[in-house]
Amino acid sequence: MNLLSVHEAQERILSHFKPVEAETLPLTVCAGRVLATDIISSDLPLFDNSSMDGFAVMAGDLVNATPASPLTLRVVADIPAGSAPDIILAHGQAARIMTGAPIPKGADAVLMVEDTDFHNRNAGTAAPATVKAFKSVKTGENIRTRGMDANAGQKILFTGSRLRAQDLGLLAMLGVSHLSVYRKPKAALLSSGDELMPVESQLKPGQIHDSNSYTLSALIAQAGCEVLSLGIAPDEKDAIQSLFDRAIAMQADLIISSAGVSVGALDYIKEVVESNGKLDFWRVNMRPGKPLAFGDYGGVPFMGLPGNPVSAFVGFEVFARPAIGQLAGLKTVTRTAVRVRLAEAIESDGRESYLRAIIEERTGTLFAKLTGHQGSGNLLSLVQANALLIVPAGVKSLPISGQADAWIL
Ligand code: AMP
Ligand code: MG
Numbered sequence: 001m002n003l004l005s006v007h008e009a010q011e012r013i014l015s016h017f018k019p020v021e022a023e024t025l026p027l028t029v030c031a032g033r034v035l036a037t038d039i040i041s042s043d044l045p046l047f048d049n050s051s052m053d054g055f056a057v058m059a060g061d062l063v064n065a066t067p068a069s070p071l072t073l074r075v076v077a078d079i080p081a082g083s084a085p086d087i088i089l090a091h092g093q094a095a096r097i098m099t100g101a102p103i104p105k106g107a108d109a110v111l112m113v114e115d116t117d118f119h120n121r122n123a124g125t126a127a128p129a130t131v132k133a134f135k136s137v138k139t140g141e142n143i144r145t146r147g148m149d150a151n152a153g154q155k156i157l158f159t160g161s162r163l164r165a166q167d168l169g170l171l172a173m174l175g176v177s178h179l180s181v182y183r184k185p186k187a188a189l190l191s192s193g194d195e196l197m198p199v200e201s202q203l204k205p206g207q208i209h210d211s212n213s214y215t216l217s218a219l220i221a222q223a224g225c226e227v228l229s230l231g232i233a234p235d236e237k238d239a240i241q242s243l244f245d246r247a248i249a250m251q252a253d254l255i256i257s258s259a260g261v262s263v264g265a266l267d268y269i270k271e272v273v274e275s276n277g278k279l280d281f282w283r284v285n286m287r288p289g290k291p292l293a294f295g296d297y298g299g300v301p302f303m304g305l306p307g308n309p310v311s312a313f314v315g316f317e318v319f320a321r322p323a324i325g326q327l328a329g330l331k332t333v334t335r336t337a338v339r340v341r342l343a344e345a346i347e348s349d350g351r352e353s354y355l356r357a358i359i360e361e362r363t364g365t366l367f368a369k370l371t372g373h374q375g376s377g378n379l380l381s382l383v384q385a386n387a388l389l390i391v392p393a394g395v396k397s398l399p400i401s402g403q404a405d406a407w408i409l
Pocket of ligand 1: 191192193195196208209210211212213258259260261306307308309377
């Protein structure tokens with residue numbers, strides 16, 4: 001078996017995933033969903049409106065207004081937000097106006113209430129009959145003009161982007177009440193091994209709690225995917241087979257297992273998968289998590305992550321998260337790394353290494369140090385970490401103060 005680079009393994013995996021179908025949902029449930037359509041804007045804002053509480057005026061009327069010699073205007077209208085003024089302002093006139101209210105015809109600026117003799121901003125206060133202006137205003141001052149934020153026809157959100165809070169707000173501004181988004185993919189998850197017991201169980205000698213189910217379920221959910229929990233498969237062919245069949249019956253888009261893929265491990269998984277599909281065992285030039293199984297069962301992609309808790313986590317981040325991203329319809333599935341400076345010298349073994357690290361900012365620079373021994377069963381070292389430090393393949397040591405990429409966790 002030859003050694004695959006991390007990149008080669010990722011490419012092979014991603015070639016088996018395409019986006020799931022789209023569905024139309026109310027905007028209220030679309031947070032975190034992936035857009036399945038581009039969004040074209042209408043004019044935003046939709047009408048010229050005031051950005052201040054004050055008085056809509058003709059800028060030309062106030063050219064000579066100063067605190068020492070204020071100019072008096074006649075207030076001919078009161079325009080609260082939500083109203084539609086039908087007046088046309090003439091010279092010498094003003095209209096009291098609230099933030100967000102439409103600019104009346106004839107007006108070309110808004111004088112802030114602070115620059116007048118009328119300071120009462122309480123809702124419900126009647127507008128004054130006249131107002132003294134203590135300042136001049138520029139044409140257009142304090143007016144948000146129609147289309148100044150976005151133009152009709154402008155593409156403002158794109159297929160394949162995950163919807164954030166501000167995106168939803170913008171869609172609501174446009175009056176988009178329903179949206180085409182990709183449905184949530186479903187990942188079936190199982191742990192495998194005779195030593196594994198559910199978290200509620202009293203352990204007998206030699207047994208351990210199944211922790212990977214908890215770590216991986218949370219990661220899958222975080223990646224925007226529904227989790228179909230299949231529980232623990234004992235090292236026994238029929239039991240494994242029935243869990244895989246359950247995944248198919250539940251219409252999983254992806255089956256993820258942990259353990260049972262290391263060389264020497266009893267490979268019941270291989271037997272089961274190959275009875276109804278295809279399975280490749282790869283040795284990936286990475287650490288932790290060299291062994292990786294990938295194939296399909298009944299036409300559903302299957303990913304066998306290593307069993308050691310840290311390896312399962314790193315394997316998920318490196319291989320499963322991008323695959324889920326592609327299923328979910330995300331346009332970009334590669335992760336952005338940050339550049340960090342090393343607070344200690346680091347030894348590696350030439351494999352592409354994902355080391356547990358703590359990143360701290362000191363005077364504008366991010367410094368990384370490791371969280372203790374990097375055994376792939378040492379989950380505490382991952383709990384103490386806030387980043388994975390990436391040492392590239394072929395590099396055996398990095399000096400103190402050297403630089404490296406890191407993924408923030
Ligand atoms: P294996 O890949 O089956 O050789 O497992 C490698 C190591 O990971 C062994 O020490 C297993 O006990 C451990 N392991 C496997 N699955 C899990 C799991 N779901 N939770 C915690 N540890 C596990
Ligand atoms: Mg095992």
